[in-house]
Every structure is written in C-alpha cells, then in structure tokens.
Amino acid sequence: MSQAAAEALLAKFPDDVSRAPQGPGGDDLVFVKKERIAEVCRFLKEDPALRFNMAPYVTAVDYLGQEPRFEVVYNLYSSSLNHRLRLRVKVPESDLTVPTVCGVWRGADWFERYCYDMYGITFPGHPDHRRLFMYDEFVGHPLRKDYPLRGRQPLTSERDVPELLRGPGPESRD
Amino acid sequence: MPSEIDIVPAVTTRREEAQGFFEGLVSKSLGWARKNSLWQYPFVTACCGMEYMSVASARYDIARFGAEVPRFSPRQADLLLVVGTINCKQGPVLKRIYEQMAEPKWVIAFGVCASSGGFYDNYATVQGIDRLVPVDVYIPGCPPRPEQVLDGLILLQKKVQAQQHKLIDRVPALAAGK
Numbered sequence: 001m002s003q004a005a006a007e008a009l010l011a012k013f014p015d016d017v018s019r020a021p022q023g024p025g026g027d028d029l030v031f032v033k034k035e036r037i038a039e040v041c042r043f044l045k046e047d048p049a050l051r052f053n054m055a056p057y058v059t060a061v062d063y064l065g066q067e068p069r070f071e072v073v074y075n076l077y078s079s080s081l082n083h084r085l086r087l088r089v090k091v092p093e094s095d096l097t098v099p100t101v102c103g104v105w106r107g108a109d110w111f112e113r114y115c116y117d118m119y120g121i122t123f124p125g126h127p128d129h130r131r132l133f134m135y136d137e138f139v140g141h142p143l144r145k146d147y148p149l150r151g152r153q154p155l156t157s158e159r160d161v162p163e164l165l166r167g168p169g170p171e172s173r174d
Numbered sequence: 175m176p177s178e179i180d181i182v183p184a185v186t187t188r189r190e191e192a193q194g195f196f197e198g199l200v201s202k203s204l205g206w207a208r209k210n211s212l213w214q215y216p217f218v219t220a221c222c223g224m225e226y227m228s229v230a231s232a233r234y235d236i237a238r239f240g241a242e243v244p245r246f247s248p249r250q251a252d253l254l255l256v257v258g259t260i261n262c263k264q265g266p267v268l269k270r271i272y273e274q275m276a277e278p279k280w281v282i283a284f285g286v287c288a289s290s291g292g293f294y295d296n297y298a299t300v301q302g303i304d305r306l307v308p309v310d311v312y313i314p315g316c317p318p319r320p321e322q323v324l325d326g327l328i329l330l331q332k333k334v335q336a337q338q339h340k341l342i343d344r345v346p347a348l349a350a351g352k
Binding site for chain 2: 133134135142147148149151154155156158159161
C-alpha cells in the first residue's frame, strides 16, 4: 500500500534513506539516518501525495551485542490516504541522541519521553524532556537488556516479611 | 500430684472480677458493632476493581455484611481494601493513606497482585503490600471471585470479633492530667 511512499522517500532523500527488509506486518520499512529524521518526517507529513498526519507509535529497540545497539522505530499513518510506513533509525551507544519530531507531530511528545525513560535515548529539542513512567529517583533505564529483571528501587523502606514461597526479599534482590 | 494451689486460678478480688466481666462485655459488643459496620477505603489500581464493583453491587451485595459504605477519605474508613497491583511509584502513597486512617483499622489485600505481586515479578512492582503496611486478610485469585471476597470479609469479621476492644483506646491528654 505504501510502496509509493517508500519510493518517493528514496527519490527525495537518496543519501539518507535506504530500504530495509520487509517485516511480517506488511508495512514498508526504510532506514533513515538519524541526523535527518526531522527533515524526513516533515517531508512525509507535508507532501500532498503522502500526508502522513499521525505518528501512532514511536518506540525503541535494544539489540544488545550488535552495533549500532539501539534503534528508534517510527510507525506512521495517513488517516486521509489510509497508508502506513515504518521508519527505523539506528542509534549507536556512543551517541544516544536523536533529533526530536515533536515539532512535526505533537503526539510524539510522550513517545519520545517513553524512549528516554525506558532506553535512555535523548531527544534534543524536546519541549518537556522528563521520564514518562518511572519516578525521578529511579536510576537506569529498565527496558535495556542489561538492566536486571528484578532491579526494584523502592521509594520507602520495606517491612521485613517471612520468606515462605515468595522468592528473594529486600536483602537478596538482584 | 499437683496440690490444690496449682489448679486454682490466680486469686482475684471481686472488684477485679467484676471489672473483667464488664470489660469483656464491652469488648464483645464493640467487636460486634465494628465487624458489622466496616467502612472501607477502596484503593483500586487495577482489573480487580471490576470484581470489587461486582461484590459491591446488587448481585453479590457486600451490604449484607455491613461493609457497603465506601469512603473516599481515609480518615472516615476502618478497612483499607488494596485492590490491584501496587508499583514502587505508588508505594509512598499507599503508606500515607494507611497512616491517615484512624484506629482501629484493618487491611485486606485483594487479589494476588496485592498479596504477593502476582506474576509481576519485575523492576516496577511491589512484591506484596505487606512490604509496606500490615495486612489482616489476603484474598488470592486473579481476580478473585466475589464469593471468595465475601469469604475473606467473613474471615476478617471473625478476626475483628476475636480482638480486644476498649471503649476508650487512649486516655485523652487533658483527662490524664498532662
């Protein structure tokens, strides 16, 4: 459906956009260089033949052990033309910054805060760059693959409860 | 062969005996009154709330046990119902709510998440609210059936009835001459 959108994008930004292997969902995927993501998104939204007026989901992936380690994924949708496109942006661990797309879609605000909270990717230019889910006292980014699964950071001191069938308590937490 | 002195209970004066009798009477009647008018503060955070609504509404009717009054101020509530998952971010809030409730107060952990964290054994979830506040009755189930909740409530009523109640829990500072 959005083959045309991917083709138009490749024609417009030949140096910054490359084709990615197609995923199981049927949406077209393209890789975008992270320095140009804001310009690419602006073009996708404002071009009259594409009109991607929504970013229904922006998220990140941690490919631990690969290089570059992180990837930010932008799922785009055009409600007037009913087509979709998925942009993938590779983010190396040495430089965890991606330009914000909040200026293009206002709704990307919380998604970018989510990516910062869960993966530690920062978005320079974001209007309200805070954690989304976790509290400010929380150290680290819990959805990274190297964050311990039970890495709880309680805000108050916990009462000591007997360990019957409950698993490790406050002392022996990993 | 024990002597008669060992079998006979500790000698009490008739005054102490009478006082004990009336204190027992007061304790029993206060316990009866308190167990049949448990005003609850529903701390509803998750899907167990649906089951709580079912218990509270006409079909299962928690009013049969005198616990039909939800109070949304902890200062007016006797029973803290923790319904659903409590995560680390909410921990201080729950603790504060508990501390704001007036004595006497009781706590029910409603569902496995409140009792033990349930299957959320991860970075965000408190592994049972007894890590934060003392709990009287745990109701298992994900979510528990309304019958199970009523069973837990009856257990709590038995516990309340068996506890010691006093007409004046604490002598006011003025009367104590301080």
